[in-house]
Amino acid sequence: MENFSLTDQRTFTPIEKQMIWKKPTSHQTSAEELRIATEIKANWLDPEMKISNVLLEGDAGSGKTQLAKALSFDLQLPYTKVTCFADMDKSDVFGALLPVIDSDQEEDQELLTAIYQTDTLAAVLTLIEQYYSVDQQTAKQKLADLVQRIENNQESTIHYKYYPSEIVRAIEKGYLLEIQEPTVIRDASVLVALNSALETNGLLNLPTGVIKRHPDCIIIITTNRNYQGNRPLNESLRDRMQHAEKMDLPELSVMVERAISKTQINEPTLLLKMAEVIRLLDETAKANAIKGVAGMRSYFYWVNTMKQNQDIFVSLYPKVLYKLTTDPDELHILTTALTDSGLLDELRDLLRQKKWGDLSDESPRIKGRTIGAEEAIERQIDQLAEETTSLAEQPSEKEEVLQEEEQTKEATAKEETPTDTLPLSEERSQEVEGRSQQQQQSDDESQEMSASDMETLDKQLKRELNKEARQLMKGTIHEKEGMIVHRPKFAVINPEVATIRQEIDPIVDSLSRQILDLLENEQSETYQKGKYEGQRFNASRVAYGDLRQFDKKNPPHEQPSLAVALRIDESGSMVREDRMTAAKKAAFAIAAFAKKVRIPLLIYGDTADVSTREKTSVFSYKEFSDSFEWLEQKLVTMKPRQNNRDGAVLRLIAGKLTEQPATTKLIVNISDGQPKALPDYTGAKAKKDIQEVLTEYERQGIVFISAAIGQDKEEIKEIYGASRFVDITDLSTFPKQLIQLISRYL
Secondary structure, eight states: OOOOOSOTTOOOOHHHHHHSOOOOTTOOOOHHHHHHHHHHHHTTTOTTTOOOEEEEEEOTTSSHHHHHHHHHHHHTOOEEEEEOOTTOOHHHHHEEEEEEEOOSOHHHHHHHHHHTTOOSHHHHHHHHHHHHTOOHHHHHHHHHHHHHHHHHOTTOOEEEEEEEOHHHHHHHHTOEEEEEOGGGOSOTTTGGGGHHHHSTTOEEEETTEEEEOOTTOEEEEEEOSSOTTOOOOOHHHHHTOSEEEEEOOOOHHHHHHHHHHHHOOOOHHHHHHHHHHHHHHHHHHHHTTOOOOOOHHHHHHHHHGGGGTOOHHHHHIIIIIHHHOOOHHHHHHHHHHHHHHTHHHHHHHHHHHHHHOOOTTSOOOOOOOOOOHHHHHHTTOOSOOOOOOSSSOOOOHHHHHHHHHTOOTTOOSSOOOOOOSOOSSOOOOOOOTTOOTTTTSBTTBOOSSOHHHHHHHHHHHHHHHHHHHHHHHTTSTTTTSOEEEEOOOOOSOOHHHHHHHHHHHHHHHHHHHHHHHHHHHHTOOOEEEEESSOSEEOGGGGGGOSSOOEEEEOOOOOOOOEEEEEEEEOOGGGGGGGHHHHHHHHHHHHHHHHHHHTOOEEEEEEEEOSSSSOSEEEEEEEOTTSOSTTHHHHHTTOOOOSBBOHHHHHHHHHHHHTTSOOSEEEEEEEESSOOBBTTTBSHHHHHHHHHHHHHHHHTTTEEEEEEEOSTTHHHHHHHHOGGGEEEOOOGGGHHHHHHHHHHTTO
16 A cells, blocks of 8 residues: 655654554555545645545444544554534633642652543542552552542642643644544534634634644544434534545445454355345435444444354344334334345355255255154144244254243243244234223223234244343353343233323323423524523614623524433332332333333343242333333233342343433433342342443443332442432332433433
8 A cells, every 4th residue: 555654754752653543454445545545645745735624424334433543544643533522612622721739749740640631430440550550449549548648738739730622632733633423512613613723724722822733633523424413514614624525335345355354254255245235224224214324333243243153134133223223113114125125035045055055956955754743742842943034043942942941930821832033024913803892902092002912022022032131141140140031921901000000190291291391492493582691692672771682592402312221120128118019100100201202211120039040030021122002011010029130130221222322321220129149149249240230331321320219228329329329218209200310311
């Protein structure tokens, strides 16, 4: 590849040298990379036509950040980035004045300077561990000693120091700066503040003086197209981009090359067909206004499932389809397009050829013998396997055994017909003859899906949910403990449903009406006139002499982007003081509220040690992809059971929540006691497990709230931390408190 270096005459510090990106072996040079690097190099010495601002606009997974990093290597410039967020303001662009504490110890001052640049206590402890090369417990003690020394030093003074932002640092020092997703910023004027710096000889006015843009500084803005919460890029900012690229999925051959390099799976023909599937899904989603994206990330992770010998027709769902959408109608559109294209049949043929070779010239395979009825019963075979064109192939014999093990002790005498495939489309069955109109619906609410249809759907989903659970438990202390996910059986008519609904409906109606009114007002773009302060001066008001001379525009606000997962502890102690009844009412209220405000919702209950085989039992009352039909009938089946293994279920729920596209992802944990399960899941072990889950998934954007309703509130608070803890003392107001809590995140 041609040499595009711009910094042959520059001397970098060791840290700056580390910031220059190193291309991995999996990197494949794209046409866009060559085009941009060539343009920048060719015009670098031309003061009038120099290219130093680049715009990369395209779908998620199209390689925008990868391209920005690749240019860091090509141009030999240190790479750094800034990821924008909705409430970003000018202090985030220019930097801020922060207090600095003087210390007599030079080592303390150096450490304090580093601590000022961290965001959380966990990050501070990690920094101290690395700084002193100690374990976490010693790091906590050193932090406590440092705080004590500062408090004891009465002569220490506090002054303020200006800490420049990463944007300012890159502009001043001449780095390649990637500004990610500026279109999510609510205040459109924030990045306009950078307009002067985007000029070739631009300047930044800072509290410490004027900073001139380094001649080697290159700014690359990367943004998605037409995503929820995104706004059009400011025209003045867009005009200052000297080069722009529309980023789409690369050519099929390039996709295959990158997948081989990334995953080390050298199956070009098979990977090409999988790439065609990804491209078809992406095109179908765009044509039908489905907001999700089938991009390179989805492609890589789907291909990588082959390493674990996963069925690619099954893994297509969690790795690709569910990232596009979980809406049943939209999934039907996508899967129908796949079926009509014939790509799945072609992919299946390729897999067969890989396993058995080309059978076209061979003699027909010998069929196996037909077994008798007695042998079939002995081997627990109650249905013949048939050819299928669904995304899921027939399960192996081992999986059949696992499926049999997933039946609960409380299973009814009614035999379940095993479902071996995950259908491409869900067709509602006809109403069961003889079922009365009263049985076809619950109370006064008409159900679109019959109870029999819901039972059928639950059976189909159960196996898939258990496979997902086993995948999420891999590598954890719960991997061998025997987790089983159930879809609760329910009665069509249950008087408890009407009783609870009658109690919580007024609360939900009142609060949801307030929230919907608030959201509607926040979406207004009208001006409020006659204000003492505002964004626009109104000269016509001067004559009134009342100083109300400003107009104020209501802030724009996108639709709420929130997904909520509710976990309910169904351990035996929940029988006390009507705690389970309170939890049911809270679940009813949250479900009704989520339905009205259109919040994606998941509700799980769980217990432990139902049997020696079933260490953790999870009850899936509602998945994110489920409708709200028959949910209340399922929720009233909650009851106090056995022990509780909190960490396993929290990990399962958090793993599912990370797949949701919402901006804010909230887990509400309702529990009345400390975790305890056989043989030794309690005390320090359980606490460590739960805190590891919190740390791991908070890094991925999950927000945890633990609502404590029992006598072990202080222990729960210690496990989850004060910032994640809510004390629910009055159970009668529990539903209202939870709805108000969730409303804060809208």
